[in-house]
Amino acid sequence: MKNFVMLFLFVIFMSSFFTGCYTVVWDPREEFPNTENSYETSDDFYTDDYYGGYVEYYESPWWVSIPVYVTYPGGTTDSQTKERNNGRDSETETIRNSNGRGNTDRNSGIDNTTPPPTTTTTTSSGNSSNSNIINTPPPTRDTNTSNTNSTSSSTSNTRNSGSSETRNSSGSRNSGSGRR
């Protein structure tokens, strides 16, 4: 048992200390790797081509926000980015905020000063090809915004052992010859 414990510890923990170990674990003293640029992923086994939006189920890390590209119909060509929640709940956010960063940091890419009056925007996730519809105004995360319109999004992506009488079922439990 002791040997196996040592082996287990060796493989799981010590390997991360060897030079060349690929995995770099988040250091709480450093910036949280919550953007795609701050996280380098291994290859995807499930790809958009054949799994559509369900790729997110396997390939999207919980700690990385997927950028949502917001485009405004009605003549403007401006494209803006906001961080999508990616299905995380409030508890997850607590973990992510443990480094002292608030929601406003996560919304840093949102232009929330002039929410347009349009009613529909198109979004696409970084890894998936699904399209989401977001009712205006998109940048509702800024608590300073004066816009009071509600926001909703839909993410559609998404013996024998049975022959044991061979035990020689005699009450004496003599070994017998049993199953041969």
Next chain:
Amino acid sequence: MYKHMFKIFGAIFLISLTIQAQNYNDAIRLGFPGLGSNARALGMGNAFNALSDDASASYFNPAGFGLLKKMELSGGLSFTNFDNTTTFFGKETQDNTTNTSLNRISFALPFPTYQGSLVFGLSYHNSKDLTSIIKFDGFNSGTNSKIQSLLGTNIPYDLFLTDENFNTIINGNLNQSGNILNSGGIDNWTFSGAIEVQKNFFVGGNLTVVNGTFESNNDYYEDDTRNIYQGETAVNEPQTTDFKTFYLNNILKWDIGGWNAKLGFLYQMEDIARFGATVQFPKTFAINEEFIVNGSSEFGTGQTYSLDAQYYSDKVSYDITTPFELNGAFAVNLKGIIISAEATYIDYSELKFKNPDGLTESYISEANKEIKDILRPVINYNIGFEYTVPTIGLRIRGGYLVQPSAFEDDASDFNHKYLTGGLGFLANGTIGIDVAYAYGWWKDIGDNYDSNVSRTFQDIKTHNVMLTTTYRF
């Protein structure tokens, strides 16, 4: 007086030798693999070692934890129907039993990383359902019987089936019937971890604490249905004329503990393929066994005798260790269709009894030698496929697996074979629901006593349904 005491001590000595019955069947019961606890995997014939990208990696390949990028909470239920049709001296008898149980609760936690992955998991899972049944009924016209096979013990004597010198007039030609109901399972509490040591190359391991139970309830009857034995079975005991029935009930109870460890490797080749390998280190099962014996005899005179159960029951403990299990696997992704296959090498002749308490070392040694003589190495095969319909998240699966018999001379009919299928559904990118069905079939034989003189020929069919739900966040 001295002669009588000598007989009593002699009988006790004989019992002390023969009351020990641990044999290869007990070892195989724990060493033979089960069906696991993941509906997605079972739907693919449990060819899941190279995939292992959910919390069931604790059972299949712990390196697969490294593929998880979201936290996962999962659990499931399993249903087993064990159907056994037995042919015994030309007479066919059928019986079945069912079992429904919670088979898994798992949690996986990927640590945030800048690159690569570090994932830990905790899991409770049932690795094997020990539910089974057998029922038999037939006339044995041979000159043998269980009563005769027990003459080395006090049981026939105590039931007035022998004279004072342990001789009996019973000489076979009895109707033999009975049933054995087995229940229980092997539960595992597993702590796992995996890390991506090089890009796309994962190493993982786990430690498992085993907790389980097993109970075998065995009823056995020998009846003089042809009224052959009209005389006294115990000389000068007229109430023992016209022997009718001999009944024996054994209850075997196991309290199973133990531990084991597994090491896994997994390499992902872009979006094309995955390759997996695992080393299951020998599992140690600590068995606390209680063996309870009841019995009776009935005569045409209306006389009945019963055994003193306390005298014949006992408690012992011992360990059973299983052999290494070496597994190699691959899975290829062909435009959305995953095809996976694997093979597992197990040398059952390396099953061992150890650390007996209440059993003699020489008996254990003899049992281990018998295991070496009659069990063999085998290679289990699994193959499966999965297709995901991307537009609706529906997943269709099929698979086939073979677990060859552990016995040296068994034909392929004795191999456990399963045909499996399953469906899965992914909802909102966070919830997965999987259901699987496995149909198993194989043959087996069993002896009520001695070898091939009171043998059941069993045709076994099993139906397993498994449901697993997964929540990722």
